[in-house]
Amino acid sequence: MTRSIKIFGTFGPTLHTREQIIDMIELGMNGIRLNCSHVSLVDAKEWIDALHEAMEITKKHVELVVDLKGPEIRVLHLKEKIRILPGEMIKIEETFDLPALVKEKIDYQDQLQVDDGKLLFEVKKKDEEGILLETIRGGTLYPHKSVAIEGKEIVLPPLCQDDIETIKHISEFGVEGVLMPFVRSERDLIDLKETLDRFQCPVKIYGKIESRQGVENIRSLLPYMDEVVIARGDLGNAVGLCSLPIAQHEIETICHKTNKPYMIVTQLLEMVSLKGIPSRAEVDDIFYAIYQGASSIMLTGEVANSKYAKEAMRILCEVSENTLQYKYKET
Ligand SMILES: Nc1ncnc2c1ncn2[C@@H]1O[C@H](COP(=O)(O)OP(=O)(O)O)[C@@H](O)[C@H]1O
Ligand SMILES: C=C(OP(=O)(O)O)C(=O)O
Known part of the structure; x- marks a missing residue:
C-alpha cells in the first residue's frame, strides 16, 4: 500500500x-x-x-x-469555440469536419457523441451531398474535442x-x-x-x-x-x-x-x-x-x-x- x-x-x-x-x-x-x-x-x-x-x-x-x-478521433477544422443550440442542423465539412474513417462509418440515425458526450448529434441524412446532423444536446463546442459514434468501434493504428x-x-x-x-x-x-x-x-x-x-x-x-x-x-x-x-x-x-x-x-x-x-x-x-x-x-x-x-x-x-x-x- x-x-x-x-x-x-x-x-x-x-x-x-x-x-x-x-x-x-x-x-x-x-x-x-x-x-x-x-x-x-x-x-x-x-x-x-x-x-x-x-x-x-x-x-x-x-x-x-x-x-x-x-x-483517438477528434473534431477537425474548427478554429474557435462555437455555440450550438439544440435542434440546430449541422452540415459536416461546413461547421466542422470529422476524420475520413468516421465519415465512412457513420450512418443514418447514428448518434455522434462529441466532447465525451457533452454534445450529442443524430445523423439525419447521409448522401453524395454530405452528412447532415441534428443537434440533440447542444452547448459550446471547442476545437479538437473527442468524437465517438455510439455503439461503433473505429479502428485506427x-x-x-x-x-x-x-x-x-x-x-x-x-x-x-x-x-x-x-x-x-x-x-x-x-x-x-x-x-x-x-x-x-x-x-x-x-x-x-x-x-x-x-x-x-x-x-x-x-x-x-x-x-x-x-x-x-x-x-x-x-x-x-x-x-x-x-x-x-x-x-x-x-x-x-x-x-x-x-x-x-x-x-x-x-x-x-x-x-x-x-x-x-x-x-x-x-x-x-x-x-x-x-x-x-x-x-x-x-x-x-x-x-x-x-x-x-x-x-x-x-x-x-x-x-x-x-x-x-x-x-
Ligand atoms: N495545450 C492546450 N492548448 C489549449 N487548450 C488546452 C490545451 N490542453 C488542454 N486544453 C484545454 O483544457 C481542457 C481540458 O484539457 P484535456 O482534458 O487535456 O482535453 P480534452 O478534454 O479535450 O481531452 C480542454 O477544454 C482543452 O481545450
Ligand atoms: C483523460 C481522458 O482523456 P482525454 O483528456 O484525452 O479526453 C479521458 O478520456 O478521461
Whole structure:
C-alpha cells in the first residue's frame, strides 16, 4: 500500500506560466500532463521551460507526462469555440469536419457523441451531398474535442505520425512518462514500447483504458504497462454513463489483485470549474478513489482551462491529504 499519492494537473490556457505552475506545486501538484491532442511537445516548449524553472525555484520535483494522440478521433477544422443550440442542423465539412474513417462509418440515425458526450448529434441524412446532423444536446463546442459514434468501434493504428514526432523529442524535454490513449490490445503497447526503445526513451508507460475492448482485455494488457489510467471521459462514452462505475470498479479490482498501480482521471471536480465549489458527490468520489487505493489522480479541464484552477487543485490536495491521514491512522 502506498502512503502517498501522485497528484497530476494538465497544462492548458490557465496552467502554463511559471507563476501558475509554482502555485500548483505549492498546493501539492507533483505531476503534470501535456495533452498532445491540443499542442505538440515542441510547440509547448515555453510551458515546459516554465515547468523546469518552477521546479528549480520550489526545489520540488514534478513528473512530466505526455498524453499521445493515439487512435483517438477528434473534431477537425474548427478554429474557435462555437455555440450550438439544440435542434440546430449541422452540415459536416461546413461547421466542422470529422476524420475520413468516421465519415465512412457513420450512418443514418447514428448518434455522434462529441466532447465525451457533452454534445450529442443524430445523423439525419447521409448522401453524395454530405452528412447532415441534428443537434440533440447542444452547448459550446471547442476545437479538437473527442468524437465517438455510439455503439461503433473505429479502428485506427495505435500511433499516428504526430506521436512519433512527440516520442522523438521526449528525452530533450525531460518527459518521464507517456500516456497511451485507447489501449485495446497488447499489440498497441508493444508498438509503443518498440517505438520508445527505437528512440531510446526509457519512460514509464501509462495505458489509458477508455474503450470496451480495453476493459475486456485488461488482464492481458497489464504486463505491458507501468500504470493503468482509468480515463473516465471516453470510457463513459464507450460503456455508457450508468455502467461507468462498474467498469471503473472492475479495473480497480484487477489492479488490486495484481498490485498494479492505477490512476483515476476526469470530472473529479467539474462543479468547481462551473461554480467554484465542488459537489458533495465529487469530494466523496475523490475520497473513495484514494481510500480504495488509486496511486495517482489527475485534474484535466478543472485546472487546464478554468478560472477556478487554483481552487480545484487546493480542494483535490486537501481531500487527498485528509484521506491519506484517515486511511493510515486506521491501520
Ligand atoms: N495545450 C492546450 N492548448 C489549449 N487548450 C488546452 C490545451 N490542453 C488542454 N486544453 C484545454 O483544457 C481542457 C481540458 O484539457 P484535456 O482534458 O487535456 O482535453 P480534452 O478534454 O479535450 O481531452 C480542454 O477544454 C482543452 O481545450
Ligand atoms: C483523460 C481522458 O482523456 P482525454 O483528456 O484525452 O479526453 C479521458 O478520456 O478521461
